[in-house]
Amino acid sequence: MSDLLERLRGRGWRMTSQRRVVAQVLDGDHVHLTADEVHTLAVRLLPEISRATVYNTLGELVSLGEIMEVSAAGRAMRYDPNAHHPHQHLVCSDCGTIRDVHPTGDPLAGLPVAERFGFTVSEAEVTYRGLCPSCASAPQV
Amino acid sequence: MSDLLERLRGRGWRMTSQRRVVAQVLDGDHVHLTADEVHTLAVRLLPEISRATVYNTLGELVSLGEIMEVSAAGRAMRYDPNAHHPHQHLVCSDCGTIRDVHPTGDPLAGLPVAERFGFTVSEAEVTYRGLCPSCASAPQV
DNA sequence: TCTTGACTTGGACTCTGTCCATCGTAGGAT
DNA sequence: ATCCTACGATGGACAGAGTCCAAGTCAAGA
Ligand SMILES: [Mn+2]
Ligand SMILES: [Mn+2]
Ligand SMILES: [Zn+2]
Ligand SMILES: [Zn+2]
Numbered sequence: 001m002s003d004l005l006e007r008l009r010g011r012g013w014r015m016t017s018q019r020r021v022v023a024q025v026l027d028g029d030h031v032h033l034t035a036d037e038v039h040t041l042a043v044r045l046l047p048e049i050s051r052a053t054v055y056n057t058l059g060e061l062v063s064l065g066e067i068m069e070v071s072a073a074g075r076a077m078r079y080d081p082n083a084h085h086p087h088q089h090l091v092c093s094d095c096g097t098i099r100d101v102h103p104t105g106d107p108l109a110g111l112p113v114a115e116r117f118g119f120t121v122s123e124a125e126v127t128y129r130g131l132c133p134s135c136a137s138a139p140q141v
Numbered sequence: 142m143s144d145l146l147e148r149l150r151g152r153g154w155r156m157t158s159q160r161r162v163v164a165q166v167l168d169g170d171h172v173h174l175t176a177d178e179v180h181t182l183a184v185r186l187l188p189e190i191s192r193a194t195v196y197n198t199l200g201e202l203v204s205l206g207e208i209m210e211v212s213a214a215g216r217a218m219r220y221d222p223n224a225h226h227p228h229q230h231l232v233c234s235d236c237g238t239i240r241d242v243h244p245t246g247d248p249l250a251g252l253p254v255a256e257r258f259g260f261t262v263s264e265a266e267v268t269y270r271g272l273c274p275s276c277a278s279a280p281q282v
Numbered sequence: 283t284c285t286t287g288a289c290t291t292g293g294a295c296t297c298t299g300t301c302c303a304t305c306g307t308a309g310g311a312t
Numbered sequence: 313a314t315c316c317t318a319c320g321a322t323g324g325a326c327a328g329a330g331t332c333c334a335a336g337t338c339a340a341g342a
Contacts, residue, residue: 014288014339035330050291055330073212074299076329088267094276107248107267121271126229126248130262135235155308155319176299191322196299215330217298 004066011064021046022057026067026081032098034076072096090119145207152205162187163198167208167222173239175217213237231260
């Protein structure tokens with residue numbers, strides 16, 4: 001994590017107490033926190049940090065590729081510091097709990113038992129992301 | 142689509158003009174409309190239909206398995222009438238456009254060129270859904 | 283120490299979706 | 313054909329997640 005702070009400093013970030021606290025809260029490898037959860041944890045370390053700053057900082061970390069967004073249908077976006085190790089997600093349809101998984105073989109064939117964490121897996125879904133032809137020629141504003 | 146209306150009638154649905162219009166708007170095989178888009182189109186056919194009714198009807202159709210929800214990170218949920226033919230999605234990261242795709246081979250290896258619709262595909266993501274152990278023993282309320 | 287623009291703040295605002303009390307009507311009963 | 317009533321529709325209030333902005337603060341280079 002302190003290497004994260006180093007990388008950020010190297011990119012010209014001003015090191016504010018707010019940014020340090022957000023980075024600290026996100027430390028860990030199996031963390032999938034919502035922005036509000038990050039805020040709640042951050043407030044314990046720095047009582048006056050605002051929601052806007054948490055959102056700003058998370059957004060910046062995402063565009064730097066330091067953390068990943070994980071979206072769970074209809075729920076709040078979650079932020080995943082485990083961005084440097086490719087992995088997929090197993091999501092509870094009821095409570096939204098997320099686990100990291102590393103499927104082997106055909107992903108659509110199902111998740112290896114050793115990767116199921118006791119879940120009853122009912123569905124595998126693949127989403128491809130990219131730019132459509134018109135957005136590729138006229139990139140995002 | 143009229144077969145959809147038949148199935149619904151068979152399930153004991155009251156056939157209201159609102160439900161007929163929603164079904165009619167959703168007709169098609171490559172449609173991925175948001176609830177508001179469904180509402181806008183429905184209003185053209187039945188000016189006084191309400192947003193609440195559109196949401197209610199979409200929700201009912203989803204739980205009957207007649208349509209699928211497709212969630213696109215941070216954007217409005219989309220509704221897909223092509224629920225009886227398993228397929229995956231290719232999503233534009235910029236404008237949110239969705240195309241149906243039918244990947245062959247290892248999904249994580251990339252999308253076959255014939256399935257790319259001119260997109261610049263940058264990422265493939267697999268999500269497994271199911272119930273975690275505690276939700277499986279104490280199911281959703 | 284001074285200066286300045288990058289950062290933070292909090293509150294207003296938007297967007298998506300849900301809830302609810304009330305009203306209307308589809309369709310079975312007569 | 314008419315009546316009844318439970319199911320469905322309505323619209324406005326509400327809620328959660330996230331964005332925006334004008335004003336104030338402060339990190340860090342000079
Ligand atoms: Mn993860
Ligand atoms: Mn589809
Ligand atoms: Zn669960
Ligand atoms: Zn696009």
